[in-house]
Amino acid sequence: MHPKWYMSGKHQNEILPSNTYRVTILSYGDPIFRCFSHATMRHSSGPPAPREPRWAVVPELRVLVALVCALVFCSAVPSVVAQDWVKTGTGLGVDKVRLAVADFKPSSSDPQNDALLKTFNDTLWNDLDVSGVVELVSKSFYPLQVPGQPVDVNFPAWSAPPPNAAMLAFGSFGVAGGKLTVQGWLYDVKNTASPQVLGKQYTDTPSDDAARVIAHKFADEIILRLGGGIAGIAESKIYFVSDRSGKKEIWVMDYDGSNQRQLTRLGSISLSPRISPDGSRLAFSSLTKTGWEIMMYSVDLNRLVSFPHMGGTNLSPSWSPDGLKLAFSSSRGGSPEIYIADANGANLRSMTANKGPDVSPIWNRKTGAQIAYVSGVTGLPQVYTMETDGTNQQRMTDQGYAVSPSWAPNGQFLVLAWERKYGPGDPGALDLYLMDIASKQWVQLTHDGGRNDSPSWAPDGRHIVFQSSRSGKEEIWMMLADGTKLRQLTFTGRNTQPNWSWK
Amino acid sequence: MKHASKQWFALAVTLGAILALGACSKKAAPPPPPPPPAPPAPTASLSANPSSIQAGQSATLSWQTTNATDVSIDGIGAVQANGSQSVSPTDSTTYHLTAKGTGGSQEATARITVTQLAPPPPPTAAAPTDEDLFSQNIKDVYFDYDKSDIRGDQQSSVLGDVQFLNQHAAISFTVEGHCDERGSTEYNLALGDKRATAVKNALVSAGVGASRIKTISYGKEKPFCSESNEGCWQQNRRGHLVYQK
Numbered sequence: 001m002h003p004k005w006y007m008s009g010k011h012q013n014e015i016l017p018s019n020t021y022r023v024t025i026l027s028y029g030d031p032i033f034r035c036f037s038h039a040t041m042r043h044s045s046g047p048p049a050p051r052e053p054r055w056a057v058v059p060e061l062r063v064l065v066a067l068v069c070a071l072v073f074c075s076a077v078p079s080v081v082a083q084d085w086v087k088t089g090t091g092l093g094v095d096k097v098r099l100a101v102a103d104f105k106p107s108s109s110d111p112q113n114d115a116l117l118k119t120f121n122d123t124l125w126n127d128l129d130v131s132g133v134v135e136l137v138s139k140s141f142y143p144l145q146v147p148g149q150p151v152d153v154n155f156p157a158w159s160a161p162p163p164n165a166a167m168l169a170f171g172s173f174g175v176a177g178g179k180l181t182v183q184g185w186l187y188d189v190k191n192t193a194s195p196q197v198l199g200k201q202y203t204d205t206p207s208d209d210a211a212r213v214i215a216h217k218f219a220d221e222i223i224l225r226l227g228g229g230i231a232g233i234a235e236s237k238i239y240f241v242s243d244r245s246g247k248k249e250i251w252v253m254d255y256d257g258s259n260q261r262q263l264t265r266l267g268s269i270s271l272s273p274r275i276s277p278d279g280s281r282l283a284f285s286s287l288t289k290t291g292w293e294i295m296m297y298s299v300d301l302n303r304l305v306s307f308p309h310m311g312g313t314n315l316s317p318s319w320s321p322d323g324l325k326l327a328f329s330s331s332r333g334g335s336p337e338i339y340i341a342d343a344n345g346a347n348l349r350s351m352t353a354n355k356g357p358d359v360s361p362i363w364n365r366k367t368g369a370q371i372a373y374v375s376g377v378t379g380l381p382q383v384y385t386m387e388t389d390g391t392n393q394q395r396m397t398d399q400g401y402a403v404s405p406s407w408a409p410n411g412q413f414l415v416l417a418w419e420r421k422y423g424p425g426d427p428g429a430l431d432l433y434l435m436d437i438a439s440k441q442w443v444q445l446t447h448d449g450g451r452n453d454s455p456s457w458a459p460d461g462r463h464i465v466f467q468s469s470r471s472g473k474e475e476i477w478m479m480l481a482d483g484t485k486l487r488q489l490t491f492t493g494r495n496t497q498p499n500w501s502w503k
Numbered sequence: 504m505k506h507a508s509k510q511w512f513a514l515a516v517t518l519g520a521i522l523a524l525g526a527c528s529k530k531a532a533p534p535p536p537p538p539p540p541a542p543p544a545p546t547a548s549l550s551a552n553p554s555s556i557q558a559g560q561s562a563t564l565s566w567q568t569t570n571a572t573d574v575s576i577d578g579i580g581a582v583q584a585n586g587s588q589s590v591s592p593t594d595s596t597t598y599h600l601t602a603k604g605t606g607g608s609q610e611a612t613a614r615i616t617v618t619q620l621a622p623p624p625p626p627t628a629a630a631p632t633d634e635d636l637f638s639q640n641i642k643d644v645y646f647d648y649d650k651s652d653i654r655g656d657q658q659s660s661v662l663g664d665v666q667f668l669n670q671h672a673a674i675s676f677t678v679e680g681h682c683d684e685r686g687s688t689e690y691n692l693a694l695g696d697k698r699a700t701a702v703k704n705a706l707v708s709a710g711v712g713a714s715r716i717k718t719i720s721y722g723k724e725k726p727f728c729s730e731s732n733e734g735c736w737q738q739n740r741r742g743h744l745v746y747q748k
Contacts (some may be wrong), residue, residue, distance in 0.1 A: 315689055336693035379649065
């Protein structure tokens, strides 16, 4: 087990349209990272500190780190505490909302009901479990009588121990007359006077897909309300490269790993899928008869659309947040440099001009005004940032081998793949690091898990998807942005370079 | 009646006398029957033309026999009394003809001398193609980790390549840039591009026409060796020259 390193969160001060749970909810996303301090973050240019023994997680540690964090935050006095093994956390000082999720009750006896209901219950539970914003109450604590309608709710049975839940999600699910109808509620079981936080009804044609989609929609409604107003990601997609057809092609799946399907059938090598902010187009790089070129796939039309061939080796496209421009690496001028072009390939211009290979640009998806990229100009590749006109090039990583930056939705952080202690005889392991761009302070997110690369942020800023060889071969994993809640999403073939949709 | 009997008696005596006389004179000079002629001895001849061939060629065996009922040649079998046949022995051979007849048997021999050729040279050596020469003479260029400059110990490979390529100006080729498995897919593709370009530039600066050279990066997509150790990684960090058909 990894020791935990908690980062401070911030109380949610906004007025939300529900009741007592508000004051206990943490806001995720931006605020959880605000408390990077010298106590908990290592500056990238600081001297290496001796490795300390791993710490077990104890409640006292939470308080200690919270105090140190608060102290530094308020006084700006650097207190250097050497810690090598840390784990970020998101519930510092305040417990997460305890949410009970009762299995939905069948409201009809249609033969299709059982299988679809199982899909629905499993999907809803998983969505809420990986959301990172609630603490799910184990089903073994639930009362025997599970409500299917508001009138069935026995408040004390849920709000008192053993479940001791603050919130209860429940509802009914039935196929009748060729239609699937789902009713779902979220109840604040400690507020018996006005318990309803959410009530929703969904209808669709009955199918496994429909059951999953409805579960995703309902989960996102809950997460929106319990997660500080940040939309859930249950309906987002992950694009990735898979070789399971024999060649590396572009595939897509739901964010939870279900519904995996192949998009391209080029029979060559296709890499680096990048979905446009509106989700309509997918840029990627493919080996053509004339070399590596940027290709464009229309998600709406389910086919390739034209994009001009640039000549040379063209790699790693990246969309500007307005969807109007692409940055990519091209060696059309002799050496691989970062170029920017309009989304149709016109108005091509180079942003860098140095001897090293420059690759893997990623736009600041909050401002659209900066680009992070990888350059080998000084030898081993390092991560840099620059303005989108090529000025103000800043080196972000101080040593080792640093590649594959991904810019957080809040604009403040990069996650990158870094081998800090590169040297002779190096086994080639890479780990993911989170870096605060303004201060260049960082925390390590993955440990001892093979090669971890190609991180991509979820639209909620809470999750990161990446590729890892920790299972023995390259597969796609997701985790919370603090390194917890690791979950493997792919199991067939080799799967790499995941790219999370923008919404 | 008595008179008629005397006449028949006289006739019979006369006839008997004539018969007896005739028979006596015939016995006195019988011609000896001629002896049956002795069966003639068979004759046979066998010749080969030409009598000396090279392996793989053929010669014609010709034979004539007379007075033979049963003619055979060892190794060929029964044949007609007169005839010819084409043979192509792989080794020197003595053909042996036996002609049997009622008058005896006759044998004849003919020898064909076969001279062995030297084994044919392999066709590639006989007429090597440009592609064969390319693969025999061209050496790949190896790189240090994360480097795309041509290191000192690889200069001899480059010089050898230049020498060959300048002697075979018709050959076009591709330089593939390859990398080891460490590091990111994207960075390795960019690095492989630099390596391919570095090899191309070294060749061009030594006089090889740039229009003959294509470059392509494979990054770590097509490794030569798939183990995770330095020996294998070094195999994969290279500029690989490929003949362009």
